[in-house]
Amino acid sequence: MTVPKHDVGVCIVCLLRHNNIGYSPTPRHPVGWFCTDCLDTGIDAIKKAYHMSRKQLDVYEERAVEAGSEEAGAYLDGLGKSDLADLEKHEWLEMWRRGLLGYANEMQKMMSENAPPF
Ligand SMILES: [Zn+2]
Numbered sequence: 001m002t003v004p005k006h007d008v009g010v011c012i013v014c015l016l017r018h019n020n021i022g023y024s025p026t027p028r029h030p031v032g033w034f035c036t037d038c039l040d041t042g043i044d045a046i047k048k049a050y051h052m053s054r055k056q057l058d059v060y061e062e063r064a065v066e067a068g069s070e071e072a073g074a075y076l077d078g079l080g081k082s083d084l085a086d087l088e089k090h091e092w093l094e095m096w097r098r099g100l101l102g103y104a105n106e107m108q109k110m111m112s113e114n115a116p117p118f
Pocket of ligand 1: 011038
């Protein structure tokens with residue numbers, strides 16, 4: 001099977017940039033693209049994400065958003081700032097970076113677990 005490269009796009013698990021790693025159960029199914037970090041969680045995690053229903057994925061994504069927001073909040077707590085208007089540009093960007101990575105890390109963690117996280 002030949003899979004065309006898909007250079008631009010995001011990983012279907014963590015929403016970070018994918019690394020041209022595709023999975024499809026058969027040639028007739030669309031290819032799901034993944035990043036190397038998610039692949040490191042194991043092929044079972046990749047298959048789990050690919051075959052998960054939208055309703056199930058919504059629950060996982062909600063939990064990942066919570067985890068990301070906790071990371072961003074912890075960063076703000078560390079700065080001693082709670083008013084977003086008081087943030088310097090680099091602090092604003094770092095808060096978002098931590099939130100996004102918190103989301104990605106939680107999605108990878110949940111996909112690698114056998115039981116649902118709720
Ligand atoms: Zn990923």
